[in-house]
Amino acid sequence: MTTEATPPTTSASPTVRRLWSRARGVTLALVLLLAGAVVIAAVRSDVRHGELDPRSADPYGSRAVAELLADRGVDTRVVTTLDDARSAAGPDTTVLVAIPDLLTERQQTALRSATAGAGGRTVLVAPGGPSVELLAPGVTADPALSHTSTLSPGCDLPAARRAGSAATGGLRYSTTDADADACYRSRRLATLLRIPEAATGGTETPGGDTVVLGASDILRNNRLAEHGNASLALQLLGSRPHLVWYLPSLSDASAPQDERGFFDLLPSGWLWGTLQLFVAAGLAALWRARRLGPLVPENLPVAVRASEAVEGRARLYRKANARDRAASALRSATRTRLAPLVGVPVSQAHAPEALLPALSAHFHGDGEQSLHTLLFGPTPSDDAALVALTDRLDALEREVRRP
DSSP states (O other): OOOOOOOOOOOOOOOHHHHHHHHHHHHHHHHHHHHHHHHHHHHHTTTSTTTTOTTOOSTTOOHHHHHHHHHTTOEEEEEOSHHHHHHHOSTTEEEEESOGGGSOHHHHHHHHHHHTTSSSEEEEESOOHHHHHHHSTTEEEESSOOSOSSBOOOSOOHHHHHHOSBOOOSSEEEESOTTOEEEEEETTEEEEEEEEOOOSTTSSSOOOEEEEESOSGGGSTTTTTSTTHHHHHHHHHOSSSEEEEEOOOTTOTTSOOOOOOHHHHSOHHHHHHHHHHHHHHHHHHHHHSOOOSOOOOOOOSSOOOHHHHHHHHHHHHHHTTOHHHHHHHHHHHHHHHHHHHTTOOGGGTTOHHHHHHHHHHHTTTOOHHHHHHHHHOOOOSSHHHHHHHHHHHHHHHHHHHOO
16 A cells, blocks of 8 residues: 655744744834833822822822911811711801712702702802802803913902912803802903802891812912912811811712613714725725736746745745755755656655655665655755755765766
8 A cells, every 4th residue: 555755844933043033023012112111100109199188198188277267266177978068057157168070960059959948058069050059050151161270359348358469260151140249250250259148037147158269279389379379278268167178079879870781881973984994994895805816927027037936935944944845845846856766656756655666676676774764764854964965865866867
């Protein structure tokens, strides 16, 4: 039974060095990108840390104003839940809402119902349009911000007149309340509003009021010493002996839990845009895909010498360290050329039992074992052994061709 010899299996698995050579560029880019992200995160981590927190000494914190209030006998208490803020409202208390826009509509309505008629003061720091309409009915926010951060009082409010110029520029407000004090105007709109409440119980005792600030600069540590910021902040927050500093928190139990998934948070336009990108990618793939049909011969644009092609392939084999492929190609080509010379069909050129006896007979029956090792032997161990194999194959072919 004749069996056809199969070429030795090829092991072209990349080595660790080759993998590193290929991936080092991408790896370096990823490392630089990660390092840049870490540096940016580290630099920006403290920029807004403790913003408007009376316990924070950071530039955007409010510890300085809290300590000045303490020197004047006003105690400051920080709360982070709506229930604590509502229970603290009273005639001798100022409730400051640091970030009103973090509250939901239900929370804003509940806070307004607790502070309205309590006789105290409510200070809202830079509330947006929807927030200010719920927390201070009758007040609307203009979408355009003030172009000037430091403004003059321009009103009869005693606290503003005593403070003078202050950094109140930010959001601008208007109100329908004729009794409101509109101060620090920017283009005829106020950046500080004080809306008084009507007297309670039918008496002449004045009720509480609501103060709307367009910016939080007068409360920050890094701006407190500028202009009349400190004076204005102390007068607005020190009118009552108690100050409740409300920092809305996402962990507040009164806040509704958002159980929406990632795709629910994406606007519908993004989903449609992504679908269009997939359709465009599919059309581009069809446009650039290989056309089906018969092969069309084409002339090569340049003539490449056979020696250059052989040399190029040899370099590829050497770069891939594929001595097994190189040795197999050399032996296969040699067997294909030797078979017709010794009377063996080309189809049987790679069968040892057909080729080796004919070659051995050509050499008068000597050296069949050595011929088997030369034509069907193992893979050379190094480059020198591969060169030696090439030389021996050339010598064998020359010997067979010799008349």
